[in-house]
Amino acid sequence: MTETNDDSRRHDSRRAFLTGAGAGAVVLLSGCAGPSQANRRERDEGESEISASEDLMREHGVLHRLLLVYEASRAQLAGAAEFRAAPLHQAAGIVQRFIEQYHEKLEEDHVFPRFEKAGRLVELVSVLRQQHAAGRVLTQTVLEQTASGPASAHREALTRAIDAFVRMYRPHAAREDTVLFPALRQIASASELADLGERFEDVEHERFGEGGFDAVVTEVAEIERRLGIHDLAEFTPKG
Secondary structure (H helix, E strand, C coil), X not given: CXXXXXXXXXXXXXXXXXXXXXXXXXHHHHHHHHHHHHHXXXXXXXXXXXXXXXXXXXXXXXXXXXXXXXXXXXXXXXXXXXXXXXXXHHHHHHHHHHHHHHHHHHHHHXXXXXXXXXXXXXXXXXXXXXXXXXXHHHHHHHHXXXXXXXXXXXXXXXXXXXXXXXXXXXXXXXXXXXXXHHHHHHHCCHHHHHHHHHHHHHHHHHHHCCCHHHHHHHHHHHHHHXXXXXXXXHHCCCC
């Protein structure tokens, strides 16, 4: 009887040891799996960054806000209020260095050639190139006419430049957003688009620092504040 009890105790001890060892192994394996899961999460987060097309589209958002600045300045020119040249001059400077020398350069160097090589949307790309060139002439006019505040004799030329720029770039950006950029996925592989997105990001940081896009948005927002067009609610129809 004693012998049976001893055997039973030994059996229970062995079972407890194995159960504990098994639990320890589970904990150990869980600990080993942790870094792998973390790596996967980091990789997934990296893959969730915006694509090259989305990057170009959000830069169009900056352009649209600059067009609002142009329109507010245009209203000053047409109204009785004193025209302030400095906000418009600053906005035109952003158009030149961010839209023309950066955003449009990316399109001309990396996007348009892909369509031309593939024989897709060639006519559209040709018009877009022409409009880029025309826009740079208009921007130079705005910069020159607002460098020291326009004299009354220059108001007509400045007004024409603003009107032409706004009239051209609204449909220009809309056509790229709804036709050209979506079609980019049809002529470039996923890996090519990923590489393109990384290249765009590198150029952005090289030209505008670590703040990049956000720094430009902050600068535009300050101009909006100076012109009194910073409150989005003010654009809501009354009544």
